[in-house]
Amino acid sequence: MKRVVITGAGTINALGHDVASTLSAMAEGTCGIGALDLRDVERLSIQIGGQVRGFEAEGRYNRQQMSLYDRFTQFTLAAAKEAIDQSGLIFSGELAAKSGVVLGTAGGGVSTWDDNYRSVYEDGKNRVHPFVVPKLMNNAAASHVSMEYNLKGPSFTVSTACASSNHAMAQAFSMVRSGMAPAMVTGGSESMLCFGGVKAWEGLRVMSRDACRPFSANRNGMVQGEGAGVFVFEEYAHAKARGADILCEVSGFAMSSDASDIVMPSKSGAARAMAGALSDARINREDVGYINAHGTGTAANDKTECAAVADVFGPHADRLMISSTKSMHGHLIGGTGAVELLACIMALREGVIAPTIGYEEPDPECALDVVPNEARQAKVTVAISNAFAFGGMNAVLALRAI
Incomplete structure (x- = not known):
């Protein structure tokens, strides 16, 4: 079994258009959630979100590319460029033949669906652009990254609602750890x-009209966000031999299914995923210093997740730091685990724990150290990142400082 490390990271989200600005915003407890700027917003009951602002696709991509790149693909390509540039890898020869790309998304080209349904049903048009299908398909972003960077190895897309990114990264990790691929995007x-x-999402009645307040007694729902997070996972010896700057080590993962309810979370399912990740990584629960929580800000998720943490970590749960950065950038649905992994890297590399902002009132059912409102300096050597999705799909990653 090979050791797996992260040698490149890239992002675009409501807090920043790159990793440095995102981590700075997280450390400062910045709120990237604001009023939505989109067509027909006045017809929406929910008018806030973690929207990416100032991103000009027209200046980045030519006309032909724009006909193929939904907004989720545009975000992915921007984040992938940052990550691959940082890694210093150039994919050619055998490295290109064996390296691939595994990405997560829940909805794929939702904007393309929306635009073309309008065109047909509202505007009465009988034809749509011939590239609508390749633009909206869930694997579009993975396909374009593979083509842009000559990645000829295993490449596909995972779609498990809000756990999509963590499931995707778990698959990439497995491929590198097994020796199937020397590197994966x-x-x-x-x-x-x-x-x-x-x-x-309004129809689910789980959305907040004013703010995302994970773990706070007065929390009233989640807030949607958008964006991308992309990483280069690389075999440790390969990275070491070329003198790469290693961000952290990915030590293990676990996945579980609640097999109970399509929307309500399960304490036992979440607990099995966390315990499984520790076991896979051969990490003692007392060694974990930080958990990036799924922490959606809904009544059901937050108390269930805290109960699961208490079950898995026992007395150590009271000494753990656990925070939800969704309070700052919103819930990126299928992309959320990828952006949140950055908070784990920041904790491990810089000793900065991202806060849970918007916290106003203690909740006895969430009686853990949720790092309320202000970032904290702390030495952390092990962190885990939780993702618990509708459908009972759970995926947890374990990381170590290196």
């Missing part, structure tokens, strides 16, 4: 902040 993206995307 992995992470996820989402862009559902269009009229149809928000309207669909």
Whole structure:
């Protein structure tokens, strides 16, 4: 079994258009959630979100590319460029033949669906662009990354709702650890902040109208976000031999299914995923210093997740730091685990624990150290990242400082 490390990271989200600005915003407890700027927003009951602002696709991509790149693909390519540039890898020869890309997304080209349904049903048009299908398909972003960077190894897309990115990164990790691939580009993206995307989430009645307040007693729902997070996972000896700057080590993962309810979370399912990740990584629970929580800000998720943490970590749960960065960048649905992994890297490399902002009132059912409102300096050598999705799909990654 090979050791696996991260040698490149890239992102674009409501907090920043790159990793440095995102981590700075997280450390400062910046809120990237604000009023939505989109067509027909006045018809929405929910009018806030973690929207990416100032991203000009027209200046980045030519006309032919724009006909193929939905917004979620645009975000992915921007984040992938940053990650691969940082890694210093050039994919050619045998490295290109064996390296691939595994990405997560829940909805794929939601904006493209939305635009073309409008065109047909509202505008009465009988034809759509011939590239609509390749533009909206869930694997579009992974395919374009593979073509852009000559990645000829295993490449595909994972779609497990809000756990998509963690499942994708787990698959990439497994491939590198097993020796199947020397390096993998992995992470996820989402862009559902269009009229149809928000309207669909409104129907669930789990959305907040004013703010995301994970673990706070007065929390009243989640807030959607958008963006991408992309990483280069590389075999340790390969990275070491070429003198790469290693961000951290990915030590293990676990996945579980609640097999119980399509929307309600399960304490036992979440607990099995966390315990399984520790076991896979051969990590003692007392060694974990930080958990990046799924922490959606809904009543059900937050108390269930805290109960699962208490079950898995026992007395050590009271000494753990656990925070939800969704309070700052919103819930990126299928892309959320990828952006949140950055908070784990920041904790391990810089000793900065991202806060849970918007925290106003203690909740006895969430009685853990949720790092309320202000970042904290702390030495952390092991961190885990949780993702618990609708459908009972759970995926947890374990990381170590190196």
